[in-house]
Amino acid sequence: MKIAEIRDLLRAEVLSGEECxxxxxxxxCCSDMMSDVLAFVKDQGVLLTGLLNSQVIRTANMMDMVCIVIVRNKVPTEEMIELAKEHGLVLMRSPLRAYEACGVLYYAGLGREGADV
Amino acid sequence: MSEPIRFHYDVDGENFTSAGEASVAVKKKLRQLGYPPDVIRKVSIAMYEGEINMVIHANGGAADVEVYDDKIVIILADHGPGIPNVELAMQEGYSTARENIRALGFGAGMGLPNMKKYTDDMKIDTEVGVGTTITMTVDL
Known part of the structure; x- marks a missing residue:
């Protein structure tokens, strides 16, 4: 799935990484616990979270993720936006709640390959 | 064997916002040096977890990375409170982090186990009231 499609499905506003x-x-993957992201993420390219601090961006960078979606219409800090730009990450914010956002993406086929649904 | 390439960083214990900057810098340098992505990922995740730990528990410290022909060694040294029970600290889910740290997305008790998981060798030298030095090796 293209990142642009994620933006459209989640009615999200893109704050950095427009070029990607x-x-x-x-x-x-969806988590507010960066510890768990560091422990369990393998090749997921997208992180959905309601957590707002610069460690969200650093964690995504460490895990080679390429897109961060901030849910529940929260507003990322300027520092997060700057860091995301620095690392070449797409950062977007969506009005959807985490559960809904995950459901929409899953239903649209993201990460569903091989799943029995 | 040729001289290792060394990187040194001071980890600021006062500032949670900047925690992880050393790991980001090392990741960038290893990328420039042309190391394979899986090696870079292992080193940077293990170091990042360690850096976060130093900021959460030990008021900062020093991070050194030594790049040899056959391995990368990460040494994280602090003068924090030390780890009273290493075996317990190594258990997944065990954490002494306070609620305010959990609110920041850390303190799930996955740090040390994760550092071990992502490295080929991990040694913990710790003394209560003196500090902790963690030496991690990733084989090339």
């Missing part, structure tokens, strides 16, 4: 919207991603 045509890149493809294949799976996503």
């Amino acid at each position: 919207l045509e890149n493809d991603v294949y799976a996503a």
Whole structure:
């Protein structure tokens, strides 16, 4: 799925990484616990979270993720936006709640390959 | 064997916002040096977890990375409170982090186990009231 499609599905506003919207991603994960992201993420390119601090961006960078979606219409700090730009990450904010956002992306096929649904 | 390439960083214990900057810098340098992505990922995740730990528990410290022909060694040294029970600290889910740290997205008790998982060798030298030095090796 192209990152641009994620933006459209989640009715999201893109705050950084506009130039990467045509890149493809294949799976996503959702967590407010960066410890768990560091422990359990493998090849998910998208991180959905309601957490707002610079460690969200650094964690995504460490895990080679390419797109961060801030849910529940929260507003990322300027520092997060700057860091995301620095690392070449797409940062977007969506009015959807985490559960809904995950559902929408899953239903649209993101990370569903091989799943029995 | 040729001289290792060394990187040194001081980790500021006062500032949670900047925690992880050393790991980001090392990741960038290893990328420039042309190391394979899986090696870079292992080193940077293990170091990042360690850096966060130093800021959460030990008021900062020093991070050194030594790049040899056959391995990368990460040494994280602090003068924090030390780890009273290393075996317990190594258990997944065990954490002494306070609620305010959990609110920041850390303190799930995955740090040390994760550092071990991502490295080929991890040694913990710790003394209560003196500090902790963690030496991690990733084989090339």
